[in-house]
Amino acid sequence: MRNYICTAKLVFGILSLTALGSAPLDVAFAHGDEKMECTEASMNAMTADVQAMNDGDAKTTAMKEMQVAKDMMAKKDMEACMSHMHNAMEATEK
């Protein structure tokens, strides 16, 4: 019985790890109903949103974050790109 429980735990553990490992890394977030990803289309949409902001600290922050996101995208660092796009999005909603 004890062996059975150990085997079941092991199988469950392996399955869980496999599922976690094979799950795609979630590198997207929602901006309103719009799914934002580190792609040229999303970058363009966010840039247009930032350009429409009233002048002020929030706009300055959003512009800087977008510039860093673009740099990260050029370096193919998608996680950092998404992180900075997310920061830019938060600034647009201030």
Next chain:
Amino acid sequence: MRPKSVSNENASGSAMRWVLAALAVSFLLATAIAASLIYMGSFDIAADSPHSQPVFWLMNTVQERSVAMRAQDITAPSDLADPKRIASGAGQYAEMCSSCHLAPGMKRTEISRGLYPRAPELRRGSDLSPVEEFWVVKHGLKMTGMPAWGVTHNDEMLWDVVAFLRKLPELNADQYQALVKSAPMTHDEMMQDMEMGNGEAHGDH
């Protein structure tokens, strides 16, 4: 032997001619390059491809200065804080403006997401003065999607919208909805009223 002053004059005249010739050639070259770029379709006019920051700054500055100059002779009515005016403006805003400029508690619409430049979210306030807002609402803005509401609405109705815009940043979703419901007439009724000549006559701005 020529006098020294005559020789100096000739030298400076010759230098001036070279400068003018260089300027003329530069101008022609710049014009030819610009014409070639235009003809080759190099400038991307797609609405999903935003302007570079320098071009955006240029367009924005042109717009701001143009509006400021044209609005400077307009005088705002003294009753922009009148609740009746604000309520009337709220009804018109909900009908005419909210699909692009959104409103408190409203999700982004398809049109607001696709417009370029984006229509500003007016619940966040505006840098424009009341007379500038009136001018923009009345005359619209080229290449932005902002229509000239003055073609179909009289000045008094447009000032109501301006009165509401001054109040909008203070409103939450419930207050906005309550104000829209309190509008004395629906937009269609207001238009009918205006067409029947009940709208007041106003000076041309």
